[in-house]
Amino acid sequence: MQDIVRNYTVTLSQITIQTAAQSSDVAVDLVLKAENAPFSAFISVYQDDPVPRVNARLGAPHGRDSGPLDPHGVWRADRVPLDEGGYDAGGAYWGLRPIGVSLYAVQDGMGNISFVDAPNKTGALQQAAA
Structure with missing residues (x-):
């Protein structure tokens, strides 16, 4: 099974970068490593397309996964x-x-x-x- 790759926008204190990754955590890690930045430089990460294509082979899903939000995040x-x-x-x-x-x-x-x-x-x- 192949991992689904999505596009994310990661903002650090000095730069904003778009990247593709399997998850938001991976996207943040990739950008921090590429910029040789500490985690303290991390500000936010957003999925560029919150409604990516779904596998509707057996019918369309009803809605999408929706979870709790971090109250300290930048909403x-x-x-x-x-x-x-x-x-x-x-x-x-x-x-x-x-x-x-x-x-x-x-x-x-x-x-x-x-x-x-x-x-x-x-x-x-x-x-x-x-």
């Missing part, structure tokens, strides 16, 4: 567009949202993602913190 919320059938760009099924509500991927800058429904980015950050 950001990105709207996840859904098509007219309720699928994200990677093929996972979420269902349709009521008017005025969107799906958001909230990342904590530590490699964790939580998916929430909210009316806007501010609401998404508040919902993820609840």
